[in-house]
Amino acid sequence: AAALAGELTAKFGAIQDGMAFAFMPPPVTGFGNAAGVEAYVQDRQRAGYRELNAATQAFTAAISQQPGFGQGSAFSSFQANVPQLDAVVDRDRVKQQGLALTDVFDTLQIYLGSAYVNDFNLFGRTYAVYAQADAPFRNDVADVARLKVRNAQGQMVPLGSVVELVPSVGPDPVVRYNGYPAADVSASPFDPTAVSSADAVRIARETAAQVLPRGMALEFTGLTYQQINQGIAQFLVLPLCVLLVYLVLAALYESWSLPLAVILIVPLCLLSALGAIWVLNMINGLWFGAQIGLGWIDPMTAAPPTIIDMNVFTQIGLVVLMGLACKNAILIVEFARDLEAQGRGIVEAAIEACRLRLRPILMTSFAFCAGVLPLVFASGAGAEVRHVMGVTVFFGMLGVTFFGLFFTPVFYVVIRKLVTRREARRNGHDREAMSHA
Incomplete structure (x- = not known):
């Protein structure tokens, strides 16, 4: 659809009696007018509208030559x-x-x-x-x-x-953005799967630095502005989720060490999901290249291979995986803790907890994986979104099940032995101090 919009915009450029553009709607209704990069070229030294128009046309022409974009992918309504x-x-x-x-x-x-x-x-x-x-x-x-x-x-x-x-x-439309005369600019990559929103912003900034004359500046707006300002939040969500789970478990177990046996399984399950995405992307690329080499498809007309990137839906899937990983680990740690309180040894309690909770964990995990299979093989409108989340959650859940069963008891035994030795050493020091007294 994005490539078709770009082709139509390029053809509309031949119309002399008016201006016509074809563009994709914004991903979030109300944030801007079109998908892709939305910005304003600002005249910060009051050079005039003719100079502003020349700078805007130079910028749209330059960004249309960038990889991933094309003729008609960038336009401005300013004249x-x-x-x-x-x-x-x-x-x-x-x-x-x-x-x-x-x-x-x-x-x-x-x-x-x-x-x-x-x-x-x-x-x-x-x-x-x-x-x-x-x-x-x-x-x-x-x-x-x-x-x-x-x-x-x-x-x-x-x-x-x-x-x-x-x-x-005279100029039309006459717009001021942040107090400066400005011209609106929209640039949408022909292939959004090959050029992410972060790459598009980077390309726009580099192009503006090369093309815009002194006194002209590029200022982002709409959804692009929100993505830039809120981009740091995505790096805070996962650590904050882990911290929240850790604090809740610390309050539940009344211990600062025991929740680590649950939390340490989270990185392994996230790595399994990200590793599966990397492998699938590599397989899709190799299969696309093999089809071209065998002459089965025409590289000029064939759709590019599906690439799963680290978008917001992948991040949502990772947050879901964190909860599922902790759920399975809590089942083992909870039973091992109760068995240890009944007088079992640390290793014996961990092994017995795994044996008792093996069937419930496998049943719930495989049932969940079967439930998300329709997302993995999704097709039709909106399939990209469902496919990304399905692949992330499906393969991540397989990693949760495998790593959780094998590594959760290991983490429990290691942490409990370290804590036990530390408590024994502290009690020995206390008894020694009392004997000297």
């Missing part, structure tokens, strides 16, 4: 030489006709632009009311002259007697 009509008000005539200058400007604003009136509720929704002249009555230059304003004597005076319309050219 510096748009035909316009300047309304020149004869203030002397305004006074002679008994008109208020504000009424003249308000008439132009309301009839030709619009004016907000109020809101009303209907069918459970709220609608805004705007006052504006109907389209057939503002299509021609002569229509402006026929608009009328009421003077102080209550008479209707046509605007044509006090306003002269002069043809000119």
Whole structure:
């Protein structure tokens, strides 16, 4: 779809009578107007709209040549030489006709632009009311002259007697972003699977540094701005989740050491999920290359191989895996702790806990893996999202089951022996100190 939008935009560029663009909708409704990178080229030294337009066109042309992008993948709605009509008000005539200058400007604003009136509720929704002249009555230059304003004597005076319309050219749209004159820019990669959002932002920054002249700067907006500002949060979520689980288990077991037997299994299950993603990406790439080598597909028209990257859905799957890994580990640690309290040895308690909880862990784990298989083999609309999360959770759960059964008792035994030796050493020092006393 992104490649098709780029091809249409490139073809729309041949239209001389107007501007047309085809772009993908934003991933989150309300954050920007299009998918990909959204930014503004700012004129920070007030060089003028012509220079701003030249810098914007140079930037869109340069980023369209970058890998992953293409002709028509970047565009801007800003133009510096748009035909316009300047309304020149004869203030002397305004006074002679008994008109208020504000009424003249308000008439132009309301009839030709619009004016907000109020809101009303209907069918459970709220609608805004705007006052504006109907389209057939503002299509021609002569229509402006026929608009009328009421003077102080209550008479209707046509605007044509006090306003002269002069043809000119000027910038459109006139936008200020963070206080600077700015031109909007949108750039969407033709292949979003090959160019991630972080790569697109990096390419945009590098292109701006190379192309934009002194006094011009690139400022991101919309969803791109939110991704840049909130990007550090993704590196804090997983550690905070681990810390939360650790604190809850420490309160449950009334121990700072025993929760480590549960927490230490989390990195192994995450590595199993990420390793499976890496292997699948490599297999997809090799299979795509083999098909090209055997002549089964045309590399110019074939769809690129599916690449699973570290996106938000992968991260959601990893958070789910953390909970599942801790759940299986808690079953073993809880039983081993109870058996040790009954007088069993540390190693004997760990082995017996694994034997008792083997069947429940296997049953729940395999049932979960079977439940997410439809996500692994998903197809149709939105299959990319389901496939990414399904692969992450499925292979991560297999790693949770395998590593959890073998390494959780090992972690439990090692931690309990270390704690036991430390307590025995401390008790020995205490008895020695009491004997000397």
